[in-house]
Amino acid sequence: MVEVYIPYLTRVEGHGNIVVKEKDGKIECRWEIPESPRFYEAMVRGKPWDKVAHITSRICGICAAGHTLASIKATEDAFGMKPTEQTWLLRMLLNYGEQIQSHSLHAFFLALPDFAGAPSVIHLIPSHKDAVLAAVRLKKLGNDIADLIGGRAVHPCCALVGGFGRIPTEKELLTLKSKLQQGQEDIKLMTTVYASLKKNIPNFERKTEYISLHWDKEYPWIDGDIVSSEAGVVPYREYLKFIHEWVKSYSSAKRAKNVFSSYTVGPLARVNNNYKQLLDSAKEVSEKLGLKIPSHNPFHSNLCRVVELVHCIDDAIAKIDKLLAKGLKEEGLQVAPRAGRGVGAVEVPRGLLVHDYTYDATGHIANANLVIPTNQNHENIEDDFRAWVPSLIKQKLSDEQIGFNLSMLVRSYDPCISCSTHLLKVDFKRE
């Protein structure tokens, strides 16, 4: 009975084809994205400012809160608005809800079975029942936060330009806080599980360029400028100085490069670039997991997700305490649209997300550019293949084993369901 349950737990998020061909020592590696084109940049043209976040949220069911926040920030940036402290704290909580939900799903349900040598999480229930239950609770915790703060976990409705449609009550926040305290216990257990399995994480290293937000005040989620491990910092509005998007014919998802032929975004880039800003509790877990920063092993993204989960849970509690200490109040929504360009750069679970809008004088979108995290990782994944496949072949692994290793590698990037990818299909051809 339960066997059927597990497949859902071990879900693969993404539809891409891995193509590896080897002939006479010549190796060709491709990471293909055959996803249906979506056309959001065209669809938002001419749409009014108060609809744009609700349209762009629909790019992705799992990063919906991140798209909403990036969109709102871009619009506020264009209109010259700054959020109040209460609004900022609530937005941080909404962000934490999504990070906790997404990271839990990926780190514990999708990636963990690979390292535990199990086909799926169900196979871990007999040996790790408490851990599986803790993982389910953590995922639900993320959804509970987003449901309360955003009005709905999938496509939040009440995070708006200028503030929130509804402010949670003190009682609701206290309930949430006690769930987060349970989350602190659950993540402790999951850390122990990961620490015990980390020896099974492949030892593959390839230095690449790591790009993320960076903010002096705190670990960057919805604030800061763009930092590159190779090229320094640019103000968030000048993201195009680092992010050069291009199109490949076999991939409806765009690709991106900067200093090298590819770069990466996501938990590993964030932790590599912002280790100092992590809370001490998260740093302790990082040490416990033996994470050496900077790390050039893409599989360490999974360890970084655990580290970030600790940070998110602990800081969500801190943010709630701050809200409660200040007292919650209705603040109203004052928005004065004007012509101009605005950029919203945020970190979603899979990495740097940028919404860039140009508004006309009536508050309708004249032009939009959206930079999706998974798109920024596609070329980096392909470069990883190119670097790793020769050594896998040299180890005389079977086609199946090579396919498994490459699948696991792609999974470590947690490619986003609909931001660009679907089923992972391995097409390995040796001629």
Added chain:
Amino acid sequence: MGKPKVAIYDFTGCEGCELQIVNCEEELLDIIGNIELVYWREAVTASPDGKTPVDCDIALVDGGITTPHDVERIRKIRSKAKILVACGSCASLGGINALKNDIPLEEAKRIVYGDMAQHFETIPAAPMRNYVKVDYELPGCPMVKAEFLKFFKWLLLGKGKWELPRHSVCVECKRKENLCVYDKGMFCIGPITRAGCDANCPSFGVPCEGCRGLVPEPNVNAALDVLSERGLTLEDAINNIKMFCNAEKPVATLHTWTKR
């Protein structure tokens, strides 16, 4: 009788509706225990023979039709499924994807992909029922968790009749004693939108955006009164309902509305 074979497929969309199924954390074990899950792309890596679609009693399908390949695929899935359920607004109404139907498709491709546009095929976004017989529709963006659970339980038990609510979001909103968002100066299309979401958005202080489609037999006179009282036009309402229903009858229907 054996457990019904269930397959889950997705088309063009955000996959938020599948996530809604995953998000039924507390009920999911019960559901899964009562079915035989034969295909779920995000879940099981492939169908048993490595090919899709597979024979099934119930196919749950989310996302919309937006490419020639989608059309071909939904027809194959239909031919293998005894019952086809369209999950969410993209599958039931065309949904958000259909916003692109207002733009000449070649232009949409050029805006997004520039001179690589010729590599990407696209057709006007449409709901499943434009191409195949659909047995049930669960509109909503995303699909409403509680409604999905109620529907699925009914489907498994096979007793009684299933019907979507035939009243408007306003009814649910009033029952919850929410402050009417019109009184906050917002434009809500709850008065003409199908209920069943427990007035999710107005309950969080924001207007209904019509993601569940037009209510059957809307009170046209009352709706037109609401618009004129607030200094709004039918065109405003049409622009609003387009967000999720641009591929659907509602937009055409609204154009014909006149006070009787």
